[in-house]
Amino acid sequence: MTYTIRIREQIAPKYIVCRGPSGPVNRLNIVPVPPPPSPAATLIWSDLSGIYEADPTKRVELWEDPAGVMTDAEVLAQLPELCSYYSAIIRAGAAKALAKIAAPYLPEERESWFRQYAEAVAWEQDKALSTPYCDRLLVPGEAREALLQAILDNTRRFEAASTAILQYQRTLIAQIWAATTVNELVAIVWPQEILLSKQEVL
Structure with missing residues (x-):
């Protein structure tokens, strides 16, 4: 497989100075700029986030090109981006999965989890210990022991799920940086089945 890396020309300027009612003002340059002709190839990846900037690394396109002269190794060396x-x-896939398992709870609720868990763990070791914070969470008729055990169970299920997600994230990222071909690299994706539902976790 051979490739072509194309650096798109800088489009300038993004803003132009125009005469305003009280002096010069910046206005968006809306003059259309036609894109350059594409090679007879397949576009694999592009970063045109800096099309108005001087930084050429933000104006890059990677093409799988039968007429190209760059190898996989050369592409990966030249485009660490x-x-x-x-x-x-x-x-982003891992973040979505983590957000999904935490979704039943507001951030304000999650901020208290460490305090609840600390008291519940201490109670698990010594049932005679007081748990003043968790006691204040009890609803009428609820047993303290039931609440503390639920805190332990839910927290540990959440930790098991979240660490599995983060470990898998690290595994995939390590594979990305170890990839030796472009096709191998782009094939590494976050699987949808990792986006656990709250029913599977809590």
């Missing part, structure tokens, strides 16, 4: 880009996609 590829690994960073696909690592960010993996992190």
